[in-house]
Amino acid sequence: MTIxxxxxxxxDDYSFHNSDWAIKRFPFPFHEDSYMYAxxxxxxxxxxxxxxxxKRFDVxxxxxxxxxxxxxxLADDPLRCQSLPHMTLAGWDLLELIMVSxxxxxxxxxxxxxxxxxxxxxxxxxxxxxxxxxxxxxxxxYGPMEYITRQTQGDFCVLDQREENLWMDAGMVTTQADWxxxxxxxxxxxxxxxxxxxxxxxxxFKRALKFLLNIQQGAPARRMNWTMTVNxxxxxxxxxxxxxxxxxxxxxxxxxxSKQHLRVELQTFFRLPRSNALVFPIRCYLCSxxxxxxxxxxxxxxxxxxxxxxxxxxxxxxxxxxxxMMLDYLSQFDDGLPTSPGVFPEPETEPPLNKAG
Amino acid sequence: MSAAxxxxxxxxxxxxxxxxxxxxxxxxxxxxxxxxxDGQRLPTFSGGAHTVVTMNDDGxxxxxxxxxxxxxxxxxxxxxxxxxDDQGRGGSLFMHTRVKVGDEMQITYPVNLFSLDLRAKKHVxxxxxxxxxxxxxxxxxxxxxxxxxxxxxxxxxxxxxxxVDELRYKFPNKVHVYYDDQSQSIxxxxxxxxxxxxxxxxxxxxxxMIDWIHATAAAAGWPDAQVHSEEFTAPQPGKPFEVRLCKxxxxxxxxxxxxxxxxxxxxxxxxxxLCRGGxxxxxxxxxVSYDGEFIHRDHWLEPEQQAxxxxxxxxxxxxxxxLEIDR
Ligand code: HEM
Ligand code: FES
Numbered sequence: 001m002t003i004x005x006x007x008x009x010x011x012d013d014y015s016f017h018n019s020d021w022a023i024k025r026f027p028f029p030f031h032e033d034s035y036m037y038a039x040x041x042x043x044x045x046x047x048x049x050x051x052x053x054x055k056r057f058d059v060x061x062x063x064x065x066x067x068x069x070x071x072x073x074l075a076d077d078p079l080r081c082q083s084l085p086h087m088t089l090a091g092w093d094l095l096e097l098i099m100v101s102x103x104x105x106x107x108x109x110x111x112x113x114x115x116x117x118x119x120x121x122x123x124x125x126x127x128x129x130x131x132x133x134x135x136x137x138x139x140x141x142y143g144p145m146e147y148i149t150r151q152t153q154g155d156f157c158v159l160d161q162r163e164e165n166l167w168m169d170a171g172m173v174t175t176q177a178d179w180x181x182x183x184x185x186x187x188x189x190x191x192x193x194x195x196x197x198x199x200x201x202x203x204x205f206k207r208a209l210k211f212l213l214n215i216q217q218g219a220p221a222r223r224m225n226w227t228m229t230v231n232x233x234x235x236x237x238x239x240x241x242x243x244x245x246x247x248x249x250x251x252x253x254x255x256x257x258s259k260q261h262l263r264v265e266l267q268t269f270f271r272l273p274r275s276n277a278l279v280f281p282i283r284c285y286l287c288s289x290x291x292x293x294x295x296x297x298x299x300x301x302x303x304x305x306x307x308x309x310x311x312x313x314x315x316x317x318x319x320x321x322x323x324x325m326m327l328d329y330l331s332q333f334d335d336g337l338p339t340s341p342g343v344f345p346e347p348e349t350e351p352p353l354n355k356a357g
Numbered sequence: 358m359s360a361a362x363x364x365x366x367x368x369x370x371x372x373x374x375x376x377x378x379x380x381x382x383x384x385x386x387x388x389x390x391x392x393x394x395d396g397q398r399l400p401t402f403s404g405g406a407h408t409v410v411t412m413n414d415d416g417x418x419x420x421x422x423x424x425x426x427x428x429x430x431x432x433x434x435x436x437x438x439x440x441x442d443d444q445g446r447g448g449s450l451f452m453h454t455r456v457k458v459g460d461e462m463q464i465t466y467p468v469n470l471f472s473l474d475l476r477a478k479k480h481v482x483x484x485x486x487x488x489x490x491x492x493x494x495x496x497x498x499x500x501x502x503x504x505x506x507x508x509x510x511x512x513x514x515x516x517x518x519x520x521v522d523e524l525r526y527k528f529p530n531k532v533h534v535y536y537d538d539q540s541q542s543i544x545x546x547x548x549x550x551x552x553x554x555x556x557x558x559x560x561x562x563x564x565x566m567i568d569w570i571h572a573t574a575a576a577a578g579w580p581d582a583q584v585h586s587e588e589f590t591a592p593q594p595g596k597p598f599e600v601r602l603c604k605x606x607x608x609x610x611x612x613x614x615x616x617x618x619x620x621x622x623x624x625x626x627x628x629x630x631l632c633r634g635g636x637x638x639x640x641x642x643x644x645v646s647y648d649g650e651f652i653h654r655d656h657w658l659e660p661e662q663q664a665x666x667x668x669x670x671x672x673x674x675x676x677x678x679x680l681e682i683d684r
Contacts, residue, residue, distance in 0.1 A: 086475040089502070096401075162474055163582045214639050217400055218370040218466035273401035274429065274498070276472035 002108060005064040005125060011072075016232035018291055022061055024345065026287045027052045027264050028295075029224040031343050033304040037199045037313075039207050044222035044268050048344075052266055056101040056220070057152060058283065059109065064125050066153050066175070066234065073174040073235050074150075079182045080237075081146050083158070083170035090158050090170060091145030092135055093272035094279050098148050123151055145170055154266075154283035157181075161278055165189055166212060175234040175284045177227045177263060178241070178318065197312040215271050215278060222268045228319040228326075229263040232286045251322055256329045257290035260322075262302070289329060295345035296353050299333030306330060370466045371411070372399065376458050377434060386487060386519045387453055390427075391435045394461055398432040402467035404495030405559075405587070408435065409633055411463040414451045418619065421448035422634050424561075424587075425467055426493035430501065435464070438519060440487040471561070471587035473498065478555035480506040483543065483570055485562020486513065489520055491587060492561065496528070509543045511535045511562070545570065549577045559585045595652065595674045601681040602626060603645050617670035626684055628670065635672035642668050642682050649677010 008015045018026070029035075047053025052060075073080055083091060099121055103112040111122040120131045128151065132139035140147045149156050149172035158170035165188045173181035184192040189209050190200075199205060215221055229236055230248045251259055266283045293299045306314075306326055314320045335355040340346055374391035381387045393399055402425055412419040423437035439452045456462070471491055473480060480499065482492045489510060499506050508531060512518040515536060524532045535541040549558070558579070560570045567586045574584045600617065601608050602624075611620040618640055621628040630640045635655030644665055655669035668675070668682060 089475060093401075160475070161472070210638055216370070216466055216468050217402070273467070274403050275475065276403040276406075276469045 044220040087170035090275035090277035303330035303334035404498035405471035406467035406469035424490035428497040477557035488562035645681040
């Protein structure tokens with residue numbers, strides 16, 4: 001399949017939009033009608049054809065526009081990309097992982113040619129054709145992590161593993177849900193998770209860390225996380241809170257369907273071979289409420305999840321003030337019928353909305 | 358809880374390989390080299406990584422971990438070195454007596470539980486006997502990145518000094534060898550004392566040596582995090598015992614020369630594992646009830662967990678009237 005890349009923006013006029021294809025494959029994160037934190041990790045070894053889980057690094061219609069947005073964020077704030085000196089080798093590992101995966105998974109879009117240490121990388125959507133020497137930084141325009149993550153959707157945390165812990169010692173973070181790489185740099189797993197409510201007491205982080213420390217080469221894992229974003233903004237960083245925080249107050253019953261977006265992160269974990277570091281790509285997918293409501297199952301379920309979410313989570317995720325307005329909107333799409341288990345929309349088998357008006 | 362559920366595979370990914378070389382190094386140690394049967398490249402790995410080799414010993418499956426000792430950037434061939442252990446359970450004997458060039462075997466993807474701290478200004482390696490193997494790949498890795506390292510290597514006799522000649526020839530100023538039969542020993546206190554700030558120490562060898570280096574370094578004020586060790590507890594044979602598996606609703610026998618983990622696998626019970634050496638924590642299993650004594654041999658559980666809460670089936674055993682576990 002060839003992908004039509006959208007010409008769109010994630011700022012100013014917000015021309016971002018999802019095609020019918022993108023809506024159908026949107027990674028709706030709720031497999032049942034309620035939500036609570038859990039140690040929700042599973043293997044990342046493919047998934048249903050066409051789904052966002054199928055490939056190691058999913059490429060979709062937003063690719064080119066997302067990369068343009070990343071370049072703008074970096075131009076304003078270079079500290080969104082940082083790598084401590086001992087993480088350069090991990091950067092090369094990541095570059096190799098992405099180049100190999102993308103060229104194998106999308107041969108019509110990406111090509112990788114090796115001649116011993118001389119590598120040629122062709123990225124057709126972005127019009128890049130570069131030749132460089134593997135492990136020689138002077139032959140690339142940026143460090144290896146920055147070079148490849150300027151060409152890959154999603155944020156990237158590169159974690160050094162030592163002392164039975166993971167350390168956020170490198171990253172490319174421009175599409176984050178209100179946290180800061182510059183602040184978290186050098187922190188360990190428990191330190192950067194400190195602001196999260198309830199999960200510590202539930203023992204989730206302790207168990208999750210044990211699992212992550214054991215992730216092995218060739219056996220990647222994944223999990224989902226989600227939040228809410230008003231307007232299709234990729235860069236919801238604390239650094240720019242003054243710009244996007246106030247947009248939360250612009251919601252009205254009339255515009256909520258198009259302005260309010262469910263923001264889903266597909267998070268994956270790969271062990272890196274040379275450095276023994278762990279890379280944590282966080283891929284962000286946005287979908288407006290009105291597009292989600294085209295799937296009856298998602299309409300019913302989203303209403304129930306948002307309604308019953310514990311106050312602590314709605315507060316932490318930053319939508320407690322807008323929750324009543326969201327529920328007024330979403331309740332129109334919940335007729336009380338049961339939903340089928342699992343995340344997929346099942347448009348063929350799920351009953352249509354049975355509600356007048 | 359899962360987005361797109363799939364049948365989970367237990368343990369690490371397997372690679373089909375054929376034996377490309379068998380090189381006896383001395384009376385006790387032989388090197389085995391592997392290449393992929395499909396002609397593809399092997400995964401790159403990091404210095405200190407190991408692989409678990411599957412051996413089909415007349416219908417009995419043996420799984421032994423060995424450090425990868427080849428250059429991590431050489432993805433055409435992996436090498437391991439195996440010391441024959443006439444007392445052990447037979448994995449090493451099988452390798453020595455049965456494995457020939459051209460044989461097909463299965464190994465896991467590399468797993469690293471003993472990696473370099475890449476922040477270190479200097480790396481000091483302490484090897485005892487066959488404990489030299491992980492340092493071979495670490496040295497190759499550091500040589501490529503101009504890393505600062507030195508090796509202190511204790512061997513029994515000159516004849517048993519595996520890789521001594523090669524190491525001394527290539528790195529005459531960095532390699533120091535000590536012969537037990539000539540009453541030479543590593544001048545540990547002196548060595549630990551003279552290191553620049555930011556040095557990390559690594560030890561691989563017999564348990565006594567590991568304990569000695571940890572204790573001496575601690576007494577000399579070294580932070581624990583800067584002293585790294587790897588000790589594979591080779592799964593030890595023991596008396597047969599019976600286990601009740603409450604989830605699978607089965608009672609099974611663990612034989613004399615198999616581990617509890619191997620017995621679970623033989624019975625087709627889903628049992629996660631990675632290192633098979635009591636180090637990684639993956640096989641941690643809850644004890645439901647017991648009447649007897651545990652023989653814990655892992656490096657993972659806390660003492661209070663070992664007091665009747667948990668068992669690591671890859672290395673630990675049980676003696677007594679009854680044991681019930683959550684598998
Ligand atoms: C090593 C990889 C990981 C990294 C780099 C990472 C990073 C982060 C960061 C930066 C935050 C935001 C914290 C803040 O408010 O400042 C966060 C939130 C969170 N993380 Fe992780 N995380 C990782 C793995 C995991 C895993 C394996 C779990 C498993 C349960 C997990 C569970 C959570 C939860 C529940 C939240 C709160 C999210 C929300 O409610 O929106 N994280 N993580
Ligand atoms: S398999 Fe690693 S501790 Fe048992």
